Amino acid sequence: MPTYRHLFAPRDGYVFVVTYGRSGSTLTQSLLNAIPGYAIRGENANLTHLFAKAIHLVREHEMFRWRREDLGKPRAERRPYLQPILGKPWDPWAGAEKVNPDQFSLALMDLFVRQMLRPPKDCRVCGFKEIRFHEDPSFFRHHLDIMRAAFPKTRFLFQRRNHEAVARSSWWAKQPREQVFSQLRLAERLFADYIAEHPDCTMMLDYERLVSDPEHIRAMHDFLGEPMDPAAVKAVLARSLKH
Template sequence: MNNFRHLHAPVDGYVFVVTYGRSGSTLTQNLLNAIPGFVIRGENGNLTQFLGRAIDIVANDDMYRWRREDLAKPREERRPYLRPILGKPFDPWAGAERVDPDAFALGLMDLFVKQVLRPPKHCRVAGFKEIRFHEDPDFFSTHMDILRTLFPKARILFQRRNLEDVARSGWWRDHPREHVLSTLGLANRMFEAYANDHPDSCHIIDYEGLVSDIGHVRALHAFLGEPMDEPAVRAILARSLNH
């Protein structure tokens, strides 16, 4: 832990808001930041996906994995391809066998917390919201796994909104309606599937519930294990709806 002190600094863990644009996620960000000790940042250009891709390559690419696996084996038990070159300076992937995938992954995320999230001293729960997770469906589950396992006490909030309303909002109006409904419909299905597979660490938020039913907000606080300051919540909701 001492080697990754920035990652472990928020003593009560992390919260990530996973959604798409025009879902009302800034309202959720504001509600979370009203909880004492929570510091939930805004979007960051999906940086954890790029870091996650690097983490996944080091952990699972054959050129890394085979070398790690064979390093401890007697020469005669190694893959024929690697027998004459493993550990040699003329190996095209020289040194790959020495890369520790766990230390690499934790080091990247420790740097992300230090330089991007930059939680202040009073922060006990850090995190961010991002609207671009769904743009790479093939990597989505792996990305969620990386967030959930590398960040201590991580919880993921998946936010949805009525897709017809989304399609008429903001920049989505400039896209064909059917494309928006198809793309974001897939996002909702990915959110639901992952949340169903990991109910202890994932929670689904519906924008319509947030703005119409204080019980929906209370359920969010209950999932997080945090008391709800109802006057503060109602003030945030009123401000958001007026805006």
């Protein structure tokens, strides 16, 4: 069986920052990267969403699923549709019964780590931040569940920010305010629901507290099981962002 060595290389697992645009998540990314051995990358246009969609399809599409389910059954116990064709080269979906969804998932995420995250040799915790998870609300939970199953020792940091501040920032300021607030409320409902379901591997961060309350940053470090270096944190907070 493949070892998926790139995926399993960071010995202390993965941290993903889940948020929306202009939430101050680049600050969080910087705070995480100040922890020795961390390599938390920036946005990737929600690429894992595409991978998760493919994984979900292979796992749940009936043409794949029926064939996997019936492959080990005696012919007479298979679905009538599959009795004369399963395992035969004239099956319209020939070979679908051999696709293992779990291995497919691990292989895709191993590729993602190798080609996209590219953790350095001294990396012990890898990951990325992304502002687009909430853009497919119906798939949000599936997306994160698939990541949690594939990436070892997954932790999710969700981040929110005062909605008025977000609405005044960058591209949000060009959109109708109520439309902006509606998107932010939706995103935060998704975040809160997932945290309620998985409290052991999730934490909510507030941008305003990150920039004003060292204990909030310490709580993040505690959640991750990492000591906080006050000097490193101070250096990150002193660095102004120009993007």
